[in-house]
Amino acid sequence: MKKFTRGFGYAFKGLWYAAKTQLNFRVHLICTIIALVLGYILDISVTEWLWIFICIGLVLLTELLNTALELLCDVISPEYNEKIGHVKDISAGAVLVTAITSLVIGAVIFLPKLLLLIHHAA
Structure with a gap:
């Protein structure tokens, strides 16, 4: 069990290293936060949440x-x-392909909701 839990420590150490040293990783983390906040505000469906989490996971x-x-x-x-x-x-x-694919999926999910929100506000 000790070896198992130590593995998590190494994994978190790797994540911390990437966040500390890699600008692009930090940019992806900021985009993650934006997507999560937008998803919450726009009350996206369970299926849409799954797509968002798949995209976040793949990009990271x-x-x-x-x-x-x-x-x-x-x-x-x-x-x-x-x-x-x-x-x-x-x-x-490979990172670029994944990020662009995720951006397109995010646009498909978020843009119609944002446009509807803007239309109703006007």
Whole structure:
């Protein structure tokens, strides 16, 4: 059991490291808070909440994996290496694809509700 709980400590240590050192991870955390607050204010459905949580999880996951891969690449090849550069670029591209997909899903969920809210306020 001690080994199991120690694993959580390592996981939280990794999350803290990413939040402390990675600007993009912090940006994604801010977007997470915005999405959660908007979801609460706009009273989104259970299904919409599931989509939001899936998007949040996937974006944070890909950002964490990107960070880990970049660190590993820096250890393997501290000097410039063209192939390592490609690995880092592809990893960053995975984050971008996930973030754009999540942005589109968020727009599909939130925009109609926000437009309706604006229309009723006018």
